[in-house]
Amino acid sequence: MTTLSQALWVLLLGSLLGLELIGKVPPTLHTPLMSGANAISGITVLASITLIANAQANPALLILGSVSLGFALFNVIGGFLVTDRMLAMFSRKKSGGAR
Amino acid sequence: MNVLDLFGYSIDLLAVLLLALGLKGLSTVRSARSANGLAALAMGLAVLGLLLQLQPDPIAWLWIAIGTAIGGLLGLVTARRVPMTAMPETVAFFNGCGGMASLLVAMAVALYDSDGADLVELISIVISVFVGAITFTGSIAAMGKLQGWLGTPGWTQSSVRHGVNITLAIAALVGGFTMPGDPTGAPLWILLGASSLLGIGVTLPIGGADMPVVISLLNSYSGVAAAAAGFVVGSQLLIVAGAMVGAAGLILTQVMCTGMNRSLVSVLFGGALGGSAPVGGGGDEAGYTRIVSCSAEECAMALENAERVVFVPGYGLAVAQAQHALRELSKLLEANGSEVSYAIHPVAGRMPGHMNVLLAEADVPYEQLLEMDTINPDFPRTDVVIVLGANDVVNPDAKNDAQSPLYGMPVLEVDQARQVFVVKRSLGAGYARHKNALFELPQTAMVFGDAKAVLQQLCTELRSQGVGKAA
Numbered sequence: 020m021t022t023l024s025q026a027l028w029v030l031l032l033g034s035l036l037g038l039e040l041i042g043k044v045p046p047t048l049h050t051p052l053m054s055g056a057n058a059i060s061g062i063t064v065l066a067s068i069t070l071i072a073n074a075q076a077n078p079a080l081l082i083l084g085s086v087s088l089g090f091a092l093f094n095v096i097g098g099f100l101v102t103d104r105m106l107a108m109f110s111r112k113k114s115g116g117a118r
Numbered sequence: 119m120n121v122l123d124l125f126g127y128s129i130d131l132l133a134v135l136l137l138a139l140g141l142k143g144l145s146t147v148r149s150a151r152s153a154n155g156l157a158a159l160a161m162g163l164a165v166l167g168l169l170l171q172l173q174p175d176p177i178a179w180l181w182i183a184i185g186t187a188i189g190g191l192l193g194l195v196t197a198r199r200v201p202m203t204a205m206p207e208t209v210a211f212f213n214g215c216g217g218m219a220s221l222l223v224a225m226a227v228a229l230y231d232s233d234g235a236d237l238v239e240l241i242s243i244v245i246s247v248f249v250g251a252i253t254f255t256g257s258i259a260a261m262g263k264l265q266g267w268l269g270t271p272g273w274t275q276s277s278v279r280h281g282v283n284i285t286l287a288i289a290a291l292v293g294g295f296t297m298p299g300d301p302t303g304a305p306l307w308i309l310l311g312a313s314s315l316l317g318i319g320v321t322l323p324i325g326g327a328d329m330p331v332v333i334s335l336l337n338s339y340s341g342v343a344a345a346a347a348g349f350v351v352g353s354q355l356l357i358v359a360g361a362m363v364g365a366a367g368l369i370l371t372q373v374m375c376t377g378m379n380r381s382l383v384s385v386l387f388g389g390a391l392g393g394s395a396p397v398g399g400g401g402d403e404a405g406y407t408r409i410v411s412c413s414a415e416e417c418a419m420a421l422e423n424a425e426r427v428v429f430v431p432g433y434g435l436a437v438a439q440a441q442h443a444l445r446e447l448s449k450l451l452e453a454n455g456s457e458v459s460y461a462i463h464p465v466a467g468r469m470p471g472h473m474n475v476l477l478a479e480a481d482v483p484y485e486q487l488l489e490m491d492t493i494n495p496d497f498p499r500t501d502v503v504i505v506l507g508a509n510d511v512v513n514p515d516a517k518n519d520a521q522s523p524l525y526g527m528p529v530l531e532v533d534q535a536r537q538v539f540v541v542k543r544s545l546g547a548g549y550a551r552h553k554n555a556l557f558e559l560p561q562t563a564m565v566f567g568d569a570k571a572v573l574q575q576l577c578t579e580l581r582s583q584g585v586g587k588a589a
Contacts, residue, residue, distance in 0.1 A: 023238050026349060026357055033345070033358035036138060037365025044145040044373055046464040046489060050471035053334050054209045055144045055154050056367055059137060060340040061216045062161065062359040065168050066223040066347040071181050072174040073351075079230045081181045087222035088185030089192075094216035096193030099158040101208060102144075104197065106151040108478035 051105045058098025064091040122170065129167030130355045136160030137359055141366055164355055202479055203436040205472065210261040210333045213340050217253025220246050220343035225310070227350055232301040240298040242349035247306070248290060248313045250343040255317030256336050260329055263321070274323035280387075286316040320386065328385045330465070331374050335382075338367025374465075380527075406545055406553065412563040414572055417504075417539050418579035424501035424537075426457045428493065430530055431473045432466050434507010434542065440570035441480035444506065447573050447580070448482070454585045459486045461493045461503075461530050463511035490530055497534035505532060505540040505556075506569045513554045538562040541572045 044052055067088035074080035137160040143153025174182060193212075200208045224246035232240070262268035273279065293309030300306075324332050345360025375382050421427060429444060448458040460482065466473045474487055488496075497503070505512055515522040516529040532538055538561055545557070545564075556562055565572055 026352075026354065029354050029357045030345060030361050033361030034365045036358075037141075037341075037362035037367075038369060040138060040142045040362070041145050041366050041369045041373075044370065045147060046462070047471050047474040047487070048145060048147060048150060049330075049370070049374060049464075050205060050209075050475060051150060051154070052144045053330075053337055053367075053370060054205070054212075055157060056141065056363050056370065057209055057213045057216065057337045057340070058154075059141065059157055059161070059359065060213070060337060060344055060363045060367075061219070062137075062164065062356060062363070063216060063220045063223065063340075063344040063347050064161075065164060065353050065356045066344070066351045067185065067219060068165065068168055068174075068182060069172065069351040069353060070223050070226055071185075072169075072172040072178045074178060074181075076175075076177055077230055080226055081177065083222055083226035083230075085181040085185035087219040087226070088182065089189030090215040090222065091219035092186055092189030093193040093196070094212045094219065095161060096190050097197045098193075098209075098212050099154060099161075100194065100197035101200065101205070101212070102154045103151065105202075105205070105475050106154060108475060109147060109150070109484065 047109070051102050054098060054102040054105065058095055058102060061091050061094035061098060064088060064095060067091050126167050126171040129163055129170070133160045133164035133167065133355060134358050136163065138362065141362065164359075168353075168355075201439075202476055203439065204265075205475065206330060206333060207261040207264040210257045210264065210336070213333065213337050214254045214257030214261070216340040217250045217257060217336075217343050219250075220340070220347040221250030221254060221310075223347050224250060224350055225306075228297075228301050228306055235301065237298060239350060240301060242346050243301075244294040244297050244309065246343055246346035246350055247309055248294060249339050249346060251310055251313035252317035252320075253336050253339045253343055255314045256321045256339075257317075257333070259318045259321040260332050260336065263324075264329055268322065270323065270325065279319065279323050283316060283319045286312045286319055290316060324385065328380065331371055331380070331382070331385050334367060334371040334374055335386075338364050338371060341365075341367055406557060408558040409545070410563045411566055412539070414565060414567075414575035415579055416563070417565050417572075418576050418583070420502050420537055420539070421451060421456070421504075421576065422454065422580060422583055422585060424451075424456050426496075426500045426502075427451055428459055428461050428497070428500050428503045428532075428535070430461045430463070430466075430503060430505045430508050430512055430532060431477065432463075432506060432508020432511065433472075435569050436467055436472065436476055436507075438507065438569035438571075440506065440568075440573050441476050441482075443570050443573035443577070444477075445480040445482055447577050448486075450577060450580050450585055454580070459488050459493065461490065461532075462487050463490055463508070463530050464528075466508055466511050490528060494531050497531050500535040501537060503532045503535040503538045505538065505542075506573075507542065509542070509554055512556055514559075515553075515555045519555070532556065533559055533561075536561060539565050541565045541567065541569050543568060 067084050071081060071084035136156050140153045140157030140160060143149040224243045228243045289312035290309055293305045293312060297305040297309055321332060341360045341364030345357050348356030348360055451458050462473050510524055512530050512532045513524055514533045516524040516527045533556055
């Protein structure tokens, strides 16, 4: 369904978007941002699911797909939660107004 | 095109939009947390949309459920359990797993589903395996180094490593170029083996201080691996998201390098900072001649009379888990009428922002954390600076000594303050393995001991002087 030229355009525009998205980042946020971006890179879950869905009962594909889904989801869930844990520490300070 | 397709496409587009907004929002403090939630929502939407489009059969559902349950549960438990101090290695580990996932997809397609695959698909597989394997082994090596499981072997500091890595890269290239002719045969395994070793080979020589940059770069790689996997399975959404994260990761890496006054090239190919330099004592205690050490009591007395106190936290604080003790001490000092702030060097700890996270955990007010450029002009009017387990980031040689491997790195100018106490376990060198001229200055005194123990002692001393009774 995807032609090569379409896919390449998508690649190009996606890369350009990524280059522009992040400009100035306060050092405070370097770690959370890295961690959040890391969680997003677990988007490869989509590849794992596609692999499983198109496996047509080929056991090797099913198993490898499932294992890779496990790895990717570990990255996604763990990544988002850890990022949230870090960021929660900043926001609690804001709303709580400790002083 | 039927209605369901249209619905699927709109979900995809919405997911990309939200991912982009999420990534953008993560770079400002106020919006960061909701942006993270937004990105997570986008991810959920993308998966939902994909499932609607693919309509998996029951067997596929079963395997999806198994993978989801195991990966999701482990992710949940890991994220909850891992201590804040171990954040850099945790991110590295998560990242490695993401690379592994792309690698596995590509390997599965190559081995069991490559009949009738066209050249584009085969090339995508090669890229996915190459980048995925490097991401995985590189991240694991980075994690191992941060955890202290892996050292920096001697050969990795000589030029031998370039030979080894170039050989591995050539082997990977040969495997990659011959693989399309024989998708399931030896070339694929050569590619896999060589790329895996290459990931380790390029990460191992890099010193601990540069590790955050490496993790950020590997994070960018895992985006590239995801985009390549997108080509393999024909998913535009995956290509966009992967490319976006890959590019954004590259920018973040660049931002971090700038903060450390290092170029990406010197991080990647320069070896451990100063690791092979013959001067500087390389971690031993020799070389210091004018060290004054003092007890916690003396330090407490100085603090009691100080109007303005600045704490400089470093990795030693994180290791000692001393953030709560530090907060307690600063509360006492505030009750005593001192003005307290914290000087945060951009690369203090082992990851940019590491100290902010750590101090936030101990309820330190956000406004008291001052960045290097803000606080440097204030040091001359600061009575007492307490350096807690930081070393290279306060080394005045970075400004004064052109021979120093640190020369040119922006540092906190604590040597301008009236009195400096350095809380440290020993005189061992920092990551740069370079002697710290600060320790020998006349206004500097060393308080030897574990940061947490020393801070608690200081609290006890101050209380026994009657400080903080009223509060």
